[in-house]
Amino acid sequence: MAPPQHDEPRTAATVTASRSLVPLPLPPTTEPRPRDPRLSDVDEWGRSERVRELAHRIYQPIYERWFRAEWEGLDRIPSDGGALLVANHAAAIPSDAPVIMHGIETEMGRPVYGLADHFFRRVPGVGTLWARNGGVVAHPDNAYRLLREQGQLVLVFPEGTKGPAKSYAERYRLRRFGRGGFVEIAMRAGVPIVPIAVVGAEESMPTLVRIPALAKLLRTPYFPITANLLAFGPLGAAVYFPAKFKLRVLEPVTFDVPPGQARYSRSRIMEESEGIRQRIQEALYDMLCQRRSVWFG
Amino acid sequence: MGRRVLVTGLGTFWGGRLAQRLEADPGVDVIIGLDRVDPMVKLERTEFVRSDENYSILSRIVSATRVDTIVHSFLVVDSTQMSSRTLHEINVIGTMNLFAAASSPASTVRDVVVKSSALVYGASSKDPVWVTEDHSRRTTPRTAVERSLVEVEGYVRDFAVDNPHVTVSMLRFSNVIGPDISTPITKALELPLVPSIAGFDPRIQFVHEDDVLRSMMFVLDEQVPGVFNVAGDGLLPWSEVAALCGKRRLPLPFIGDRMAAGSLRRLGVDLPPELLDLLRYGRGIDSRRLRQTGFRYEYTSAGAVEAFVKAERLRASIGGREPAYEYRDDVEAFFKHSPAVVRDRGR
Numbered sequence: 262m263a264p265p266q267h268d269e270p271r272t273a274a275t276v277t278a279s280r281s282l283v284p285l286p287l288p289p290t291t292e293p294r295p296r297d298p299r300l301s302d303v304d305e306w307g308r309s310e311r312v313r314e315l316a317h318r319i320y321q322p323i324y325e326r327w328f329r330a331e332w333e334g335l336d337r338i339p340s341d342g343g344a345l346l347v348a349n350h351a352a353a354i355p356s357d358a359p360v361i362m363h364g365i366e367t368e369m370g371r372p373v374y375g376l377a378d379h380f381f382r383r384v385p386g387v388g389t390l391w392a393r394n395g396g397v398v399a400h401p402d403n404a405y406r407l408l409r410e411q412g413q414l415v416l417v418f419p420e421g422t423k424g425p426a427k428s429y430a431e432r433y434r435l436r437r438f439g440r441g442g443f444v445e446i447a448m449r450a451g452v453p454i455v456p457i458a459v460v461g462a463e464e465s466m467p468t469l470v471r472i473p474a475l476a477k478l479l480r481t482p483y484f485p486i487t488a489n490l491l492a493f494g495p496l497g498a499a500v501y502f503p504a505k506f507k508l509r510v511l512e513p514v515t516f517d518v519p520p521g522q523a524r525y526s527r528s529r530i531m532e533e534s535e536g537i538r539q540r541i542q543e544a545l546y547d548m549l550c551q552r553r554s555v556w557f558g
Numbered sequence: 559m560g561r562r563v564l565v566t567g568l569g570t571f572w573g574g575r576l577a578q579r580l581e582a583d584p585g586v587d588v589i590i591g592l593d594r595v596d597p598m599v600k601l602e603r604t605e606f607v608r609s610d611e612n613y614s615i616l617s618r619i620v621s622a623t624r625v626d627t628i629v630h631s632f633l634v635v636d637s638t639q640m641s642s643r644t645l646h647e648i649n650v651i652g653t654m655n656l657f658a659a660a661s662s663p664a665s666t667v668r669d670v671v672v673k674s675s676a677l678v679y680g681a682s683s684k685d686p687v688w689v690t691e692d693h694s695r696r697t698t699p700r701t702a703v704e705r706s707l708v709e710v711e712g713y714v715r716d717f718a719v720d721n722p723h724v725t726v727s728m729l730r731f732s733n734v735i736g737p738d739i740s741t742p743i744t745k746a747l748e749l750p751l752v753p754s755i756a757g758f759d760p761r762i763q764f765v766h767e768d769d770v771l772r773s774m775m776f777v778l779d780e781q782v783p784g785v786f787n788v789a790g791d792g793l794l795p796w797s798e799v800a801a802l803c804g805k806r807r808l809p810l811p812f813i814g815d816r817m818a819a820g821s822l823r824r825l826g827v828d829l830p831p832e833l834l835d836l837l838r839y840g841r842g843i844d845s846r847r848l849r850q851t852g853f854r855y856e857y858t859s860a861g862a863v864e865a866f867v868k869a870e871r872l873r874a875s876i877g878g879r880e881p882a883y884e885y886r887d888d889v890e891a892f893f894k895h896s897p898a899v900v901r902d903r904g905r
Contacts, residue, residue, distance in 0.1 A: 294858075295857050295858050295861055296857075297858040298802070298860050298861060299792070299798070300798050301794075301797070301798045301801070303761070303798065305792070306687060307687075307761055307795070379684045380683075382683040383683045385758060387757075388757070397687065398684070398685075398686070398687070400687075402687075402690070406687075406688065
């Protein structure tokens with residue numbers, strides 16, 4: 262197969278079309294592979310199973326005793342093949358991502374890669390730690406490769422930073438689901454979307470006020486003053502309130518569209534995106550109706 | 559009739575080595591090398607033409623020699639070697655003149671191979687883990703070498719559009735490492751402590767110098783048009799690269815790393831800005847397109863680093879980068895031409 266010539270004029274159309282050409286599958290090869298003297302187990306995404314295992318050991322008591330996470334419908338997450346997990350996002354320093362990732366990894370034994378804003382990659386220490394624990398920059402190419410070619414579980418919060426940035430008064434009210442990019446990726450990768458509704462994260466680190474000037478100065482997406490900071494002082498930047506976590510996995514959504522296309526119908530994408538948002542929102546309201554106590558569930 | 563090849567930058571690491579490989583190819587009739595300085599390696603039948611760095615005499619050479627193939631290996635990717643003005647002259651003006659000459663009406667050029675670099679992608683927090691050839695970078699190039707390479711690629715693209723009968727292959731190489739080559743990265747790895755940026759452990763990719771030459775010969779032979787990323791398999795955390803070298807890291811502060819690099823420069827350790835970006839965010843280039851055309855690598859990223867480490871250890875014992883056996887012109891001439899030497903030929 263002749264590779265595409267690189268020299269067509271770069272109109273908007275070719276640029277978008279070339280996006281889809283991204284991953285070229287390689288024919289299976291039986292040739293001897295060159296020697297690969299690796300020393301660490303860090304994979305191409307920056308994840309290390311050794312680090313992850315250590316993190317599991319440290320996080321297990323927090324997961325089990327502090328948040329007392331409780332799952333409902335975990336069997337709806339496919340036990341093999343790629344799937345895009347989509348959840349609501351909350352808490353000033355989001356506590357939901359570690360709970361979901363830890364929960365699925367320990368209870369199902371499958372790795373979960375968490376997509377996050379590229380902001381994390383810029384933060385010294387945090388960025389590396391996040392990558393070693395399965396964090397990946399939320400880029401369509403990254404998601405496509407993980408889902409389509411490697412058949413992994415990928416967690417994404419379509420609200421983006423708008424979720425954790427919202428104040429306590431707006432808790433459990435979902436923000437806009439981006440521009441529906443997550444639906445498009447799932448369609449292109451040919452994987453189901455598994456919506457997850459999370460209750461508890463909002464109360465684990467509620468934002469009282471935001472200081473936009475500081476956020477601008479520090480070049481962070483937002484700068485919150487949390488109830489934790491008032492309660493525990495500086496320690497509050499790291500200590501969560503022991504809110505009871507409940508997670509409900511909803512029925513997976515599949516799309517009967519051919520995978521691997523450059524573009525998908527925008528109206529269909531927005532429709533599906535809004536539908537998933539609705540379902541998570543309704544599940545949240547339902548779970549909140551049944552909740553008697555923030556701390557005991 | 560064999561090929562007539564023009565190699566730019568014959569005096570550079572790559573130009574000389576490529577000419578050696580071309581000399582070994584019976585399908586190549588004529589090899590002409592251009593540079594300001596003498597070639598560093600011994601060449602048998604390559605004709606060396608001394609030129610200025612921006613090739614103002616080039617169109618005369620192209621028309622006089624009727625070359626059909628141009629290998630443009632004279633693109634500077636190591637910004638520590640020269641001022642940004644010289645770098646601009648060599649990369650941008652040199653390429654401009656080269657392609658002006660190659661696209662003249664009388665030009666006989668049919669194949670062009672350009673040795674570009676993954677530096678055109680930059681390294682930023684917004685990049686995907688694997689960049690493909692079609693990726694358009696989101697940040698504007700900040701360093702002189704990146705800017706010049708982006709401009710160079712623009713000239714190459716224009717040339718390819720204007721001359722559809724010419725096969726233009728442009729290779730973007732990842733960080734080259736190996737037994738012989740010296741780059742800012744190899745120099746950093748030769749230090750007692752390997753510089754890094756505190757809080758960052760990016761994943762970095764390497765390509766072995768032999769794979770670089772092999773891939774250039776491959777696209778020359780196969781005549782595959784297009785842009786290709788060239789990089790060994792796998793991404794290595796910088797900490798692992800240091801560990802492969804058996805060394806510890808010296809973290810530079812994450813704020814003011816450029817200033818820290820400035821003071822290191824005074825101590826003789828030159829970390830160019832594009833390397834600092836790499837040590838922060840790393841870069842992975844997807845090399846599957848070239849693989850699909852049939853090219854096979856002999857080294858993975860880790861394997862390439864290992865080859866470098868072995869050669870480095872050998873150098874530590876015997877010293878110097880020079881090869882153990884030095885080619886002696888007069889001795890070889892004696893063996894070739896002296897009537898005193900008994901030759902088996904004709905028996």
